[in-house]
Amino acid sequence: MATIADLRQKVSETQPKPAEAVTRELLAEGFDPIEILEEGVMSGLNDVGNRFAAKKAIVLDLVRAGVTAKTCIPLIEEALPRGETPKNKKKVVLGTLLSQHNIGKNLVGTLLSIGGFEVVDMGEKNAPWDFYETAEKSGADMIAVSVVFAPALEKFSELLGLLEETDVRTKYPVIVGGGVTTQKWATEQGADGWGAQAKDGVDLARSILGIGS
Amino acid sequence: MGKLLWEAIHRSSTGRIMTEEKFETEFFPTILEDVRKKHQIEWNPDEPVMTDPGMADAVFQAGLEYLLETGLYCKDTRRIIQFTKEEILEAVATARRRITLGSGREAITLAPRAPGDEQHPYTWFPAGALTKKVELYKSHAMAAMQEPTCDGVIPIPLLGIGELKNVLDTPAQTVVCQAEARAMNEAAAWAGKPGLFLGIPMSATTPLAMMSTFGPGMYNKENCTLPIQILQDMRVNYDRFNLAFFADQHGIEPWMSSSPALYGYLTGPEQGAIEIIAHTLGMLAYSGGSLTQAMCMSIHGTYVGNDISWCNSAAALAAERNLGLPWVSFGSTGTPGSAFSDEAWYETALACINACISGMEALWLAGGSTGIECRWAGEVARAAARLTPEEGVEIIKKIRAIEYEPTPSPLPLEKLYDMTTLQPRQEIVDQYRKFTRIFRDLGLDYPTWHDA
Structure with missing residues (x-):
């Protein structure tokens, strides 16, 4: 008989097919879908995140853990009683400013999705205007920006200026992270939040948008 | 091609x-x-x-x-x-x-060197600073270029020219990068090294801006290369x-x-x-191509x-034995305001020693944010050139066993240098002297270190 601990382990070991099989078994045995999601999938993801923070896992492990989680989540969602979907209805526009790097950005996107957010992934090499336009068109609740090389630092300030200029600065809280950013810099720029790690993006989004974890 | x-x-x-x-x-x-x-x-x-x-x-x-x-x-x-x-x-x-x-008296020829060769790895110093003040930018470059061990430089990106920002995908970026080239040429002339190798166009981030920068000829095939x-x-x-x-x-x-x-x-x-x-x-x-810059970094943000x-040395030695291309690796730590960071001085020396014993031909961004740190990198690369791999590893292991003092807050150049004479102030000279003594005790030697 499968246990939720088994699922946590399969997610932590980034094994999509076994994780999917355990999820099916748990659901068939009548376990609470919310418990399966939180104690199995999310805890497994956290385990990988903690290993990464301790330098015992690599980004690829985080991505694979995300892929593993994504094989389980649709099954869990289907099993949720109507009205109890863990989606929080909040929409986050996410993109890399200027550069073509996407490792961190993709990871934040995966974790936000798993955390119940709807993610509008703008991809890479975006200009400030792209963020503004996408947020307006998609009806976003927040903008999340990945800044991974020095010339983009100044563009971030330009983005905040653009949002001010177009009178939507308070409409879209802006969070930022990435290799060349720091808490001090983000605060000086006037960002609403800064994350050192991908998982911080989810915590920030929840906190700023007033969603319980 | x-x-x-x-x-x-x-x-x-x-x-x-x-x-x-x-x-x-x-x-x-x-x-x-x-x-x-x-x-x-x-x-x-x-x-x-x-x-x-x-x-x-x-x-x-x-x-x-x-x-x-x-x-x-x-x-x-x-x-x-x-x-x-x-x-x-x-x-x-x-x-x-x-x-x-480079050209003229400043021309350098990179040829294959094996670990322990007499020829030292060439040291290309960081020149300039992250600023929009072109004169300050040039002063940083001059402070580095005046050092006798400067074999070339790698410009630091210029953020603008006064109020004109370095705007991506516009002619402003090309103009700013051309200002970088002008500042580098003027600094090199001031330092008495008009033919100095000036690295790569660093203020340009797009292919178009990089290529356009070569237009007026301040960067050219003698003094500059093009990143591909x-x-x-x-x-x-x-x-x-x-x-x-x-x-x-x-x-x-x-x-x-x-x-x-x-x-x-x-x-x-x-x-x-x-x-x-x-x-x-x-x-x-x-x-x-031929000239190869190879270095790894950690996703956790360290160099x-x-x-x-280990990674840098393994790749360099593999290339030295099987490719023989001019091989360049990173010659500093990337620490902001590194002047009084003991870690930066130790790790810069470590990178130079590693280059010597791994068969590298040059180090880019060798040194730190001031000319005297660049001097340090150039001197260590020369002092360590003839080390055998065993001797070099022994010194490196001793360095790695040291617990470094915490890095203090960065100081601007004017706090570290007399901006009229562009000579380092006594405090930073004392820091340099401290490290020359430490490294003499570790078994390295360089002629100017005897005054320590």
Whole structure:
């Protein structure tokens, strides 16, 4: 008989097919879908995140853990009683400013999705205007920006200026992270939040948008 | 540049098609790990440097097989560009092993050097500062260039010219980068080194701006190179090919560059070293270049540690024994305001010693944010040139055993230098003297250190 601990382990070991099989078994045995999601999938993801923070896992492990989680989540969602979907209805526009790097950005996107957010992934090499336009068109609740090389630092300030200029600065809280950013810099720029790690993006989004974890 | 550029372009529209997600999560990581295991390439975390010639050859073979099996992923077409073994071996056989950079009295010729050779690795100092004040920018460059051990420089990106910002994708970026070139030339003239090698255009971030910067001739084929660097983890785009072609058409030396991020999609320094070799062979194919800048960094944001130095040395030694290309690695720590950071002074010395015993030909961004830190890097590279790998490793292990003092807050240049004479103030001279004494005690020597 499968246990939720088994699922946590399969997610932590980034094994999509076994994780999917355990999820099916748990659901068939009548376990609470919310418990399966939180104690199995999310805890497994956290385990990988903690290993990464301790330098015992690599980004690829985080991505694979995300892929593993994504094989389980649709099954869990289907099993949720109507009205109890863990989606929080909040929409986050996410993109890399200027550069073509996407490792961190993709990871934040995966974790936000798993955390119940709807993610509008703008991809890479975006200009400030792209963020503004996408947020307006998609009806976003927040903008999340990945800044991974020095010339983009100044563009971030330009983005905040653009949002001010177009009178939507308070409409879209802006969070930022990435290799060349720091808490001090983000605060000086006037960002609403800064994350050192991908998982911080989810915590920030929840906190700023007033969603319980 | 040669026939393989045209082959690469052709194959970018006919090669195997694949999503980038599959390429990066399944395809290349599997092949890379397989070749690492096959060639039994293992890193011992206690070892800061890879000195084993047998393992170096294995790293080279693994890198070659990794490139042949994986190919280069073209981001523009989502197709894989593959080369045959014969094509790559021919590119290696016909590569240029000696190149001259700079001109006149300042010309330097990079030729293959083995670990322990008398010829020291050349040291290219960081010149300039992250600022929009061009005069301050130039003062930083002058402070570095005046040092006798300055063999060349690598400009720091200029953020603007006064109120004119360095705006991406506009002529402003080209103009700012041309201001960088002008400042570098003027600083070099002031330092009495008009033919100095000036590195690469650093204030330009797009291919168009980089190429346009060469227009007025302040950066030219004698004093500057053009980056054609491969993208992370075996990826290219058409920008790379356009840059390589432009360099070829104008007789400019391509700056081949590989900077893998460890712990992103690579499991550690073993995979990093293999990937550097594969990257280099790939760039050799599409650019016909020679000068290779190779360094890894950690996804956790550091440029120092046994894993980093091991990876850089393993790739360098593999290249020294099997390629003989002019090989350049990172000569500092990237620490902001490094002047009074003991870690920066120690780790700069460590990078220089590593270059000497791993058969590297040069160090880029050698030193720190001030001229006297650059002096330090140049002197250590000269003092350590003849070290055997065993002697070098012994010193490096002693350095790594030291617990560094915390890095103090950065200070601006005017607090560290007399801005009228551009001479370092006493406090920073004392810091320099402290380290000359420490390194004499560790067994290195340089003529000016005897006044310590």
